[in-house]
Structures are given as structure tokens and as C-alpha cells.
Amino acid sequence: MTTTHSNTTSTIACLVIGMAGSGKTTLVQRLAAELSTRDLCTYLVNLDPAVIQIPYEPNVDIRDTLNYKDVQVEFQLGPNGAILTALNLFATRIDQLVELLESREEQVDTFVVDTPGQVEVFTWSSSGSIIAESIASSFPTILLYVVDTPRATKPLTFVSNMIYACSIMYRMQLPLVVVLNKKDLVSTEFAQQWLNDFDTFDEAMQQLEGDYSSNLARSMALAMEEFYRVISCCSISAATGEGMDELWNCIQKAAKEFSSFR
Numbered sequence: 024m025t026t027t028h029s030n031t032t033s034t035i036a037c038l039v040i041g042m043a044g045s046g047k048t049t050l051v052q053r054l055a056a057e058l059s060t061r062d063l064c065t066y067l068v069n070l071d072p073a074v075i076q077i078p079y080e081p082n083v084d085i086r087d088t089l090n091y092k093d094v095q096v097e098f099q100l101g102p103n104g105a106i107l108t109a110l111n112l113f114a115t116r117i118d119q120l121v122e123l124l125e126s127r128e129e130q131v132d133t134f135v136v137d138t139p140g141q142v143e144v145f146t147w148s149s150s151g152s153i154i155a156e157s158i159a160s161s162f163p164t165i166l167l168y169v170v171d172t173p174r175a176t177k178p179l180t181f182v183s184n185m186i187y188a189c190s191i192m193y194r195m196q197l198p199l200v201v202v203l204n205k206k207d208l209v210s211t212e213f214a215q216q217w218l219n220d221f222d223t224f225d226e227a228m229q230q231l232e233g234d235y236s237s238n239l240a241r242s243m244a245l246a247m248e249e250f251y252r253v254i255s256c257c258s259i260s261a262a263t264g265e266g267m268d269e270l271w272n273c274i275q276k277a278a279k280e281f282s283s284f285r
């Protein structure tokens with residue numbers, strides 16, 4: 024963390040969510056590195072109790088107060104149950120985290136929160152909602168929904184991913200940026216086109232003509248147009264740093280829209 028708040032705008036909080044392996048942790052590291060080159064100060068929070076190694080130095084780490092293995096043994100839980108229980112225990116002290124963040128507000132431009140690998144543990148749990156809501160009650164807060172683009176190149180997979188993102192946005196009631204990650208591995212142009220122009224998505228679906236799921240996906244994609252209209256989308260590679268300018272612009276735009284979501 025650098026030591027001075029560089030601008031006069033409110034400190035933004037970014038909650039980084041996404042499917043397992045989509046690149047959340049790599050993005051947190053990249054965002055912190057990228058913003059520091061602009062003299063912008065980040066404050067990093069790790070909420071994944073099960074992660075073994077992280078490639079950045081978190082300012083707050085759930086692992087400092089909760090031992091995931093102990094939780095698993097004590098409550099006799101499987102891996103996901105233990106992550107959820109650890110998050111529940113952490114949420115009971117969320118006021119302390121918010122107080123800490125508030126005490127850093129003067130120095131920090133962006134709080135970046137890394138969430139557990141399995142997206143639903145954070146987005147569909149009460150503790151995830153409590154944590155998000157508590158942070159959002161103090162700072163303009165946005166969701167960065169990281170997409171593993173190489174795994175979303177098929178129209179059905181893509182629209183399923185977007186339906187999931189949409190459900191999270193409506194559940195959390197926060198502005199959402201779709202971050203098409205891993206553009207160093209695959210061009211993200213197809214996804215940008217599908218988001219901006221239903222006809223191009225429809226053309227891709229026509230190749231699956233007659234299939235029940237293709238008809239359903241086309242109907243769903245049409246229904247998703249309103250969602251596509253309100254979100255921002257950018258293409259990045261968290262690994263190489265490509266596209267980070269665009270991401271930062273999207274973050275700032277989404278933060279400005281925060282009040283209209285409340």
C-alpha cells in the first residue's frame with residue numbers, strides 16, 4: 024500500500040468475484056500494481072480462508088483470524104462448508120473491518136476485496152451479503168465479475184455465465200463490471216460482440232438450430248439485453264496487464280453509478 028490518497032473523489036471499494044480459477048487473485052495483484060504506477064493507493068483484503076499462497080501482500084487477511092482447517096475439523100465440515108462457516112464467523116465481526124477501512128479512507132483510493140474461489144460461497148450466502156452491504160454502506164462499492172473467457176467461448180456457456188452475473192447483480196444491488204479475463208489466451212472480441220449486438224449472438228446460436236437449449240438460450244439472451252445495457256464490460260489479461268486502462272475507466276464509471284443502485 025502506498026501512503027497518500029491521490030485524488031479528491033470518494034474511496035471506491037471493488038469486490039472481486041467470479042467462478043473458480045477465473046483469475047480473481049491474479050487480478051487483485053495486477054490492479055494493485057497497476058494503480059500504484061499511477062500513484063493511486065490500494066488497500067487489499069483477502070476473504071478466501073482456504074487459499075494457501077497469494078501473490079500479493081494483503082492489508083487484511085481472513086486467515087489471520089480464522090484457521091480454515093481448524094474450522095473444518097471443529098465443525099466436521101467438507102471443504103466448501105468450512106469456507107462458508109469461516110466467512111460466517113468473519114461476518115460476525117464485519118463492523119471491525121468497516122471501522123478499519125474507514126480509518127484508512129483518507130490514505131486509500133481503492134479497497135480491493137478478493138473473495139473465495141467458489142463464487143456462490145460469497146454471492147449466495149448471508150455472510151457474503153452482510154459483508155458486501157456493510158462495505159457498501161460506507162463506500163461506493165462495485166462488483167468486478169471476472170470471466171474465464173477461454174472457458175466461455177461457446178454461446179451456451181457464455182449466456183449461462185451472464186445469467187449468473189445478472190443474478191448476482193440483482194441479489195447484491197451493486198453496479199457490476201464484467202471483466203473478460205485471459206485475453207492473452209483467446210480473443211475476447213466474440214464476447215464484446217455478443218454483449219453489444221444480439222444479432223451476432225443469434226447468428227452463433229443458429230449453428231445449434233433445433234436444439235432445445237439453443238432456443239432457450241436465445242430467449243434468455245433477449246431477456247438479458249436490459250442487463251447488458253446497465254453493466255460495463257472490459258477485456259483484460261490479469262497475467263500480462265493488457266486492458267488495465269479500460270478496466271480502471273469502467274471501475275470509475277461504475278462507482279459513479281453506485282447511488283442509482285441504492
Ligand code: GTP
Nearest residue numbers: 043044045046047048049139140204205260261262
Ligand atoms: P480461485 O480463487 O482458486 O478459484 O482462483 P482465482 O479466481 O483467484 O484465479 P487465480 O488468480 O488463482 O488464477 C487461476 C489460474 O489462471 C492461475 O494459474 C493464473 O496464473 C491463471 N490466470 C489468471 N489470469 C490469467 C490471465 O489473464 N492469463 C492467463 N494466461 N492466465 C491467467
